[in-house]
Amino acid sequence: MASDLLPVEDALDRILTALSPLPAEVVPISEALGRVTAAPILARRTQPPVAVSAMDGYAVRAADVATVPATLRRVGSAPAGGGYAGTVGPGEAVRIFTGGPVPAGADAIVLQEDVDASAEADGAEILVREGAPAGTFVRPAGLDFRTGDVGVPAGRRLSARDIGLAAAMNVPWVRVIRRPRVAILSTGDEIVRPGELDDPTRIVSSNAYALAAVVRAVGGEAVDLGIAPDDRDALRALAAGARGADLLVTSGGASVGRHDLVQEALGDGTLGADALKVGFWKIAMRPGKPLIFGHLGAIPMLGLPGNPVSTVVCATVFLRPALERLLGLPAGPAALTEAILAIDLKENDRRQDYLRATSEPGPDGRRLVTPFVRQDSSMMSRLAEADCLMVRPPFDPARSRGDTVSILPLDGGFLTI
């Protein structure tokens, strides 16, 4: 019965179609790392505003040093931020420092290493030993950017470099998309918080923490609504805390077991317009089959399976792009790369498989990928050890060592300088 399981691509498509970018807010650039621009950042100055020196030395007329050695007379100085008010005439030079404005009349900079100066004083004679054609070590006005130039386009996640550029452009505030607020609700009588294990039969919640970390890493704000016991009223009461969120993510209670209450409790007719309207349930994915997507009232809701590996894999495949959509970034399936399989694998069934795997450099520049033999969706240790997920389409035939396969790398890191 393949028909009751929605393909992964269709599921992602339906989630992304249901979401749209959030409104903008204005933040200081010191708070803007990783935020997504809602409007282009435009230069509020020309840089450099006038021609400046790229070196410490002397501003000269190139014609005066066409033949060297040449003796010139120092007539003034031009430090960065200062300037020489006069015009450099024939036989004259102005002491200049990196970033200092090139005085009128001068058109080249001679390095101080190429000059013998009798004294560091105006009126002193200097002997220039190396010539400098016009333009040498001169940064023309507007070399970097001009007022009104686009520094950073809209829809870009701001890197450290972008923030440096905004500052250089004299832009202290930027318009960015508001951070998506994601409410996270764990479910299950057996679940306790880390550190609160009072009974060895209980399960320590990893899902809420891994999910919150994904949300933060992608650029959202996570709100932990707590752990709902397997009780309809309690689940409804905690889920009500999602009011004001842009997305509700539940973990657990998604499947068909007696205690799997999420749909039942939140879909209850007494909630009226605030009830859960299910868009789809159950997808052709392993792990992640019982995934739910719908709306709790007006709030989009992603109901993730409780198995911790299923939760994190579904977060990688669905939550990350969903957050990217809310942030106004290009959102779609994670990019897969080609790799070479290091072991033999049996044929796949009707579910698209996301095998936890490690990889190493292969013979032809591609990675050599080894899926773990034991693929149990309760095993967080394997997931943490994995550096990629090997993705197998439904009904993928048996594979042999050396075959080309697709992987979804997990080790990209979140830091962009």
Ligand SMILES: Nc1nc2c(c(=O)[nH]1)N[C@H]1C(S)=C(S)[C@@H](COP(=O)(O)OP(=O)(O)OC[C@H]3O[C@@H](n4cnc5c(N)ncnc54)[C@H](O)[C@@H]3O)O[C@H]1N2
């Ligand atoms: N008869 C069937 N049984 C199951 C099916 C099925 O189709 N028929 N599907 C299986 C699949 S696939 C999955 S995945 C699981 C997911 O079910 P639920 O979403 O209902 O998850 P729970 O039963 O609530 O929990 C499963 C497992 O995960 C542990 N868990 C739950 N929350 C957390 C948490 N916050 N942190 C860490 N671990 C958590 C929970 O204790 C359970 O061990 O259903 C299969 N069964």
Ligand code: MOO
């Ligand atoms: O699909 Mo479940 O997610 O096997 O673990």
